[in-house]
Amino acid sequence: MNRPQQPARPPSAYIHGVGSPSVVVPGRVAAWLESHGLNELRIGARGADAEVDNVLVAIRTAAMAWRATATGSKQAPEPEVTRESKWYSTTGAAERLGITDRAVRLAIQEKRLHATNLHGRWRITTEDIEHFKAARAA
Known part of the structure; x- marks a missing residue:
């Protein structure tokens, strides 16, 4: 179900400043x-x-x-401490998500879970797993 669209403002409404807008x-x-x-x-x-x-x-x-x-939260969450990105295989992501490997591949195929294909193998970052978890919870 789509939300009703608000009337669009003209492009000029989003531009501020003159010399360096x-x-x-x-x-x-x-x-x-x-x-x-x-x-x-x-x-x-x-x-x-x-x-x-x-x-x-x-x-x-x-x-x-x-x-x-x-999605209903009262305020935006506090930003997390920056950490190194860790990559997971579909099997590792499935374990973290509590779903099957096949379900992870299906989510990737349907573009619900972002993943990078590296030499024929899917790699998924911790950040993308967390976003997918949050989207499933919502």
Whole structure:
């Protein structure tokens, strides 16, 4: 079931400033961008340009905050301490999620669980497993 669409504002409503304009991205739009490949872009562009890195992280933060409030939480969760990303196979992810390996592969195929195919094997980050867990709980 789709939510009723709000009337769209004109593009000029999102642009602020004249000489060096800035664009304001609403949290709902940031969440949509996040679910349509922004995370891959953010990871791929990491380290290329500090300002690009910071803007993409800000958009991701807004997306996560919007998702948390949109799913009924009273406020966005506190950011976790940055940790090294750990990769899991489909079997390892299945163990962490308490589901079967086949269910993990099906979720990847249906694009409900983000994974990277590395030399013919799926690799899933801890972060993606946690997002999948949260989406299943919601």
